[in-house]
Amino acid sequence: MANHKSALKRIRRDEAVRLRNRYQHKTTRNAIKKLRSEEDKKAAETLLPSVVSMIDRLAKRNIIHTNKASNLKSKLSQKVAAL
Known part of the structure; x- marks a missing residue:
């Protein structure tokens, strides 16, 4: 376990950032689908x-x-253009 106040804060912040990143990534994947x-x-x-x-x-x-990201955008643009 962390011994410093700043390390404890960093642990809390890292978890919040991880959850935010996970949410954004999942939302984007659903939009792509x-x-x-x-x-x-x-x-x-x-x-x-x-x-x-x-x-x-x-x-x-x-x-x-x-x-x-570039590959995803390229493939999606090709798909939309082919419709």
């Missing part, structure tokens, strides 16, 4: 910018790797 299952081109085109924004946010906060 929803976009992939979309059959209507208009609906997919309106959904794409918000999903791309969520992916960029995850990459900016190092929740996912930058290259993974």
Whole structure:
């Protein structure tokens, strides 16, 4: 167990950050699944910018790797364009 006040605070903060990251990551994954299952081109085109924004946010906060974010955005853009 931690001996310093700052270490105890860090433990509390790390847990809060972990839960926030987990929530954002799961929410983004659900949005990606929803976009992939979309059959209507208009609906997919309106959904794409918000999903791309969520992916960029995850990459900016190092929740996912930058290259993974780029690959996801590329694949989703291709899928929407092919509809």
